[in-house]
Structures are given as C-alpha cells and as structure tokens.
Amino acid sequence: MTYILGLNAYHADAAACLVKDGTLIAAVEEERFRRIKHWGGFPGEAIRYCLSEAGIALADVEHVAVNSDNRANRWRKLGYVLTSGVTPSYVLSRLRQRGERADIAGNLKQALPDQEFRGAVHAVEHHLCHLASAFLVSPYDKAAAVSVDGFGDFSSAAWGLGEGGNLRVDGRVYFPHSLGVFYEAMTQFIGFPHYGDEYKVMGLAPYGEPRFVDLMKQIVKTRDDGTFELDLRFFRHASGQGANYQVKDGIPSGGQLWSDELASLLGPARDPAAPLEDRHRDIARSAQVTYENAFFNLLGALHRRYGADAVVLAGGCAYNSVANGKVLERTPFKKLYVQSAGGDAGGAIGAAFATWHKLGGAAARRHFVMDHAYWGPSATPDQIAAAIAQRRADFDTAGCTIERIADEATLCKRTAEAISLGKVIGWFQGRLEWGPRALGNRSILGDPRRADMKDILNLKIKRRESFRPFAPSVLREAVPEWFETDDDVPFMMQVFRIREAKRKEIPAVTHVDGTGRLQTVTWAGNPRYARLIQSFRDITGVPMVLNTSFNENEPVVCRPEEAIDCFLRTKMDVLVMGDTLIRR
Structure with missing residues (x-):
C-alpha cells in the first residue's frame, strides 16, 4: 500500500x-x-x-x-x-x-x-x-495534453501526448512570453487589480465589441507552429519590475504587469474606483478574442501534430470557460476534459x-477517473446539530424555524418549493468541492426563471458586479433540450449557448450573449442534488436551478459553522444542512 x-x-x-x-x-x-x-x-x-x-x-x-x-x-x-x-x-x-x-x-x-x-x-x-x-485522471486512454498559465518553473505553456500511463512533454513556451500574463495585464488595465480577477474580464467581455482586436495583434503574435510571443514593449514583467509576485500573510499579490506603452496603444487605463465605460467593455471583449485566437491556434497545431480525438486542458487559463466551450467548435478535437481544479491547486x-x-x-496502470469534485471535508449529523445548538439564540433572534426532515424526497421537495417561490437557499451537503466552483454541495441556489433573481442575490448576499453571470445546474439528460450541446460538463468549466427558444424561460442564468456556464448533474455523481433539481422540475417544468458558491466575499464555506455565519449575516431565506432545514 x-x-x-x-x-x-x-x-x-x-x-x-x-x-x-x-x-x-x-x-x-x-x-x-x-x-x-x-x-x-x-x-x-x-x-x-x-x-x-x-x-x-x-x-x-x-x-x-x-x-x-x-x-x-x-x-x-x-x-x-x-x-x-x-x-x-x-x-x-x-x-x-x-x-x-x-x-x-x-x-x-x-x-x-x-x-x-x-x-x-x-x-x-x-x-x-x-x-x-488533466490527463492521468481523465477518461481518455489517448489525448493531447495542454497547459497554459502565467508562469511556472520558467515556462508559461507546455503540451504533449498522453497514452495509457505515459505522458510526454513535447514543447513549451518559455518566460517572458505568456498568454496568462497577457490576460492578467489586461485585467489590471481594465481596473480589476486583485489576484484572480481575470474571471471578471471574461464576464464583462460579452457586453463589449471586439474593436481593439487589430491593435492587440501588436501585443500577442502567433506562429504557424502554434506558439505565441508577446511584444515586451507593452509589459513590465520581463525586466523584473512587474514580476514581483509575492505572498504576504498568505495573501498573494503581484506588481503592475502592463507598461505605459499599453496606454499609448489603447488609451488610459481605468481607475478601479471609476465607472465602467463602453471602451472598457470593448477592451475586455478584444482581450478575450485575442486570447481565444492564440489558444485555438495552438490547439489546431497540436491536432495536426498528434491527430488525437481528445484534448485535456490545465493551467490557470483552463478556467477560461468561455474559450473552453468553443474548443469542439473551433478545433478538430471531438472530446474535451478539464479537471475541476485546473489551476495551481490542481x-x-x-x-x-x-x-x-x-x-x-x-x-502503475491507470484505473482512476476524476468524474466528480467531492473530495473535501464533510460534516456528520452530530457536527451539524452541535453547530446549530451553539447558535440557537441567534436563530431565535432571527425568527428562524428549525426542523429535521429525515426523508430525502420530502427534504428536496420542500427545498424545491422554496426555490420556486423566489427564496434564496443555502445548500450544505456531503463533501466539499475540489476547485473554485460550487457544484451542489456548498451552493447557494435560486430560481433560474426569475429575471430579477440576479438582483435579489446581489442585494441579499453577493454584492458583486452586475455584469457577472450566475450559472445553471442542469440534469444531464435535459442538456440537449436546453443547450446547443450534449456534453458532460460536471465541473462547470465550459460555457455553451442556450437554445434561443429557451432563453426567455431562464433569464437568471442566461448571459447577455445568450450563453450559460452550465454544470451537468447526474444521479451517480450527486444523487441528492439530482433529486432536488428533479423536484424543482416536477414543480416548474424546468430541469435546472441557479447555482452560485456558498460564500459572501470569502472562500466557499467549509464547515457548518461557516455556513451558519453566512446565513445569519446575510438575508438568505433558507439554510439546508444535511437533513436539517432552517427557515427565517
């Protein structure tokens, strides 16, 4: 052993x-x-x-x-x-x-x-x-494997072929050239300064037009062999000036990556406190398109080289779910796998x-496939009961009712009814998810049919930028009826178009460009979550719920105590932990 x-x-x-x-x-x-x-x-x-x-x-x-x-x-x-x-x-x-x-x-x-x-x-x-x-836990025996990120061990991208238990690295892009640095620099330039803010650019991009793409061809240059390089005039990291990444008291931060030349090319950078303008939205859209063009140029070259049907992705750029959703559309690959923690944690x-x-x-033959993300801590019924008992006075002050519902079907039905009435639900079940996405065990749930649900969530809990979308968790068998795809997407790592005729039925999870970052839910992968979504479908005819992470400007909740804290300090309506349902 x-x-x-x-x-x-x-x-x-x-x-x-x-x-x-x-x-x-x-x-x-x-x-x-x-x-x-x-x-x-x-x-x-x-x-x-x-x-x-x-x-x-x-x-x-x-x-x-x-x-x-x-x-x-x-x-x-x-x-x-x-x-x-x-x-x-x-x-x-x-x-x-x-x-x-x-x-x-x-x-x-x-x-x-x-x-x-x-x-x-x-x-x-x-x-x-x-x-x-990505490859050694994927369901494929043979696949092209691709890693794209900022930097690690002096390179920013690598690729190779995986076959059976063998994985070879055939090529790299080395420091100082990096698609991850390009995207992070554009994130800073648009006025999102914190580590990990790139997802905000991805959410903002559909609101803009790609009118800076031709100018950005000066910044990122692609080659026929799939590789890419940056014009270093527009960046500070190559000299060490902007590469002062550090972790202090556990908090990661980095220096400004873009140079004054970028402002000369695109106009002034946005102050984080200033309002977003159409120009910023257009820069976000252009940055996303520029990233996609370089990314798909690389994937196209790798398909020509390897001829494999499948591709697996990792690295921080594997969190670009918009690009991931276009892989099968814009490359010859027929199958895609992205692990739930594609970034450095993974x-x-x-x-x-x-x-x-x-x-x-x-x-050491391969026998393990990561087909779910539930690898973190769980809480026993006794631990949940003890956490509730400790805060009983606070629940009483908030006017909460607490009941234990041992029958799962009844618990899911009651929860689904609350969702259908526009209530915001904290859903705490089983083992914590691995990776950045809440996937039905540490989730806040809402009604995808309500056009005002995004505003309700932001008012009651999230208080985040209005342009950022919320995601749908959908029963796997219902995917082709509602989306222009029929893929397994268990980790919420791909964005797909919602069928045009269905968009008006689920406005809360339909982004401005008609897409949604879906999570497919199976009975084998998460039976209780699947039962909840089925219960919601039985009530409403809609086989999905709105799903966002169970947190309030903090890491996703891990223990019952954190779930209770989040419930009590926000305006969440219902908290379901294990078999216990708490209602304000």
Whole structure:
C-alpha cells in the first residue's frame, strides 16, 4: 500500500491531496481552512485533513510530491539572467525564496510538529504537473495534453501526448512570453487589480465589441507552429519590475504587469474606483478574442501534430470557460476534459499522479477517473446539530424555524418549493468541492426563471458586479433540450449557448450573449442534488436551478459553522444542512 501526498505549496491556491495506490482519496485547498481567498504558503491544514480522511499519520506517507522543481529549465534561466539586464537584487531575492521553499521536510515538521515524516520528497516540474493533473485522471486512454498559465518553473505553456500511463512533454513556451500574463495585464488595465480577477474580464467581455482586436495583434503574435510571443514593449514583467509576485500573510499579490506603452496603444487605463465605460467593455471583449485566437491556434497545431480525438486542458487559463466551450467548435478535437481544479491547486494532484506513475512504471496502470469534485471535508449529523445548538439564540433572534426532515424526497421537495417561490437557499451537503466552483454541495441556489433573481442575490448576499453571470445546474439528460450541446460538463468549466427558444424561460442564468456556464448533474455523481433539481422540475417544468458558491466575499464555506455565519449575516431565506432545514 503506497500513499503519496501531493502539494501545491508556497504559491497562491496552496492545496494538498492524498493518493493511495493510484486512487485519489482526498483533496482540498488551504484557503477553505484559513478563510483567505487564494491563500498561499505551506498547506498545513489541508495536509492534516487529507491524512485524517484516510485515517493515517504522516509517518504512513512514503512520498511527498510538490508541483515545482527549481532545477527545471535552469540553463534557460541562467541565459536569461545574463542577457536580459534584470538587477542582481531581483535575482538574489528570487534565489532566497527558492531556498526557503526547498525544505519540504522542514516545513512539514513546522506545520505538523506532532507527526514525523520518514519518506522521500519529489519535486515535479510545474507544467508536467498541470498536464498530469488533466490527463492521468481523465477518461481518455489517448489525448493531447495542454497547459497554459502565467508562469511556472520558467515556462508559461507546455503540451504533449498522453497514452495509457505515459505522458510526454513535447514543447513549451518559455518566460517572458505568456498568454496568462497577457490576460492578467489586461485585467489590471481594465481596473480589476486583485489576484484572480481575470474571471471578471471574461464576464464583462460579452457586453463589449471586439474593436481593439487589430491593435492587440501588436501585443500577442502567433506562429504557424502554434506558439505565441508577446511584444515586451507593452509589459513590465520581463525586466523584473512587474514580476514581483509575492505572498504576504498568505495573501498573494503581484506588481503592475502592463507598461505605459499599453496606454499609448489603447488609451488610459481605468481607475478601479471609476465607472465602467463602453471602451472598457470593448477592451475586455478584444482581450478575450485575442486570447481565444492564440489558444485555438495552438490547439489546431497540436491536432495536426498528434491527430488525437481528445484534448485535456490545465493551467490557470483552463478556467477560461468561455474559450473552453468553443474548443469542439473551433478545433478538430471531438472530446474535451478539464479537471475541476485546473489551476495551481490542481498541480497537487498532477504531482501526486505523475510520481505514482514514475515510481510504479508499467505496473502503475491507470484505473482512476476524476468524474466528480467531492473530495473535501464533510460534516456528520452530530457536527451539524452541535453547530446549530451553539447558535440557537441567534436563530431565535432571527425568527428562524428549525426542523429535521429525515426523508430525502420530502427534504428536496420542500427545498424545491422554496426555490420556486423566489427564496434564496443555502445548500450544505456531503463533501466539499475540489476547485473554485460550487457544484451542489456548498451552493447557494435560486430560481433560474426569475429575471430579477440576479438582483435579489446581489442585494441579499453577493454584492458583486452586475455584469457577472450566475450559472445553471442542469440534469444531464435535459442538456440537449436546453443547450446547443450534449456534453458532460460536471465541473462547470465550459460555457455553451442556450437554445434561443429557451432563453426567455431562464433569464437568471442566461448571459447577455445568450450563453450559460452550465454544470451537468447526474444521479451517480450527486444523487441528492439530482433529486432536488428533479423536484424543482416536477414543480416548474424546468430541469435546472441557479447555482452560485456558498460564500459572501470569502472562500466557499467549509464547515457548518461557516455556513451558519453566512446565513445569519446575510438575508438568505433558507439554510439546508444535511437533513436539517432552517427557515427565517
């Protein structure tokens, strides 16, 4: 019996997973425990959870695999330092950070002082981890594997072919050229300054026109072999000025990536406090189109090279669900898989599975497929009851009724009725989702038929930008009737067009361009959530509910206590935790 602990450490979205004999046992991001979005550093709490879920101690773990290898691409790094003119102080600061990060055993001892680690540590190159996180847990025996992100181990993209348990890396795009940096720079330029704000550009883009696309051809240049390069006049990161990414007190941040040349090309940048104008919407749309053109140019070249029917995606850019939804339309590929944590957190899984296959050789046959995302902590009925009892006075003050409904069909029917009446539901069930999306276990639910549902959610809970869409969770068998696709999309990582005749029936989950970022729900993957959606369909004829993450400007809730806190401090109408239904 072999246990491998996979880590994304010292970086945003720190995370841990545990793999036992080639099967995933547990996976969770550190932010869920620390309650700071994108928490970076060493994932000590996530490690504790994974060990607890498996019922083992750290001493039982034979291998720890980390999704970064300081030795990777070392000659390219050295050559760049010698020719690029970066300052010695910048190089020294980076080397100092790397030295601190290399001591995995020391960090384990500090994070888990009551436990002992006796195993081996494996540093696995960043993009190999991304590729492994997508292919080695995918349902395909053969697929082109593609990783695109900001940077990791001195490259920003990598690709190769996966066959059986073998995965090779055939090509890369190296620092300083990066589609992820391009998109992040445009995100900053439009006035969204925080780490991870790129999804706001994706949500804003459909409101604009692509009138800056021709100008942006100066910024991102594509080649016939699928690769791309940036015109570095428009960026600051290549000199080290804008590459001062850091994690302080667990909070990741980076410097301004764009240069004054970008403002000369596109006009002045938006102040984050200033209102959004049509020009900003047009820049967002143009940035999305520019990204897609480069991305599909790469995928087209890889299909010509490999001729595979399937493609798997990872890296931070794999969260661009708008582009993902067009892969089968704009490339010759016929099948697509995107893991639920495609970004750096997912590198923990990639590190673990790459190490499993490397250690096991031909004997480590692939037998695990990640077809759901429920790999995090759960709460027992007793834990839920204790959390409710602790806040009983607060529930009484809020005028809440609390009842336990042991029959699942009745619980789902009652909840579906509340949704159909326009109530906002906090839905807390089973194991926490792995990755950034709430997928029916830590979700806030609403009625997709109500045109005012987005406003209701933003007024009662979310308080977020009006242009950002909410997503539908739909019964798998109903997908082709409502969407212009018939795909499995269990992780909400693809956007598809909603059938034109159906859009007026579900305005709350229909984006301005007629699309929706759907999640397909199956009885095998999440039976209670499927029963709830079926109950809603029985009442309304609509086989889906509006689904957004159970949080309020914080990481998704993990424990019952956090769900109760969120319920009581917002204007949520109903909280369903396990079999207990709480109504204001």
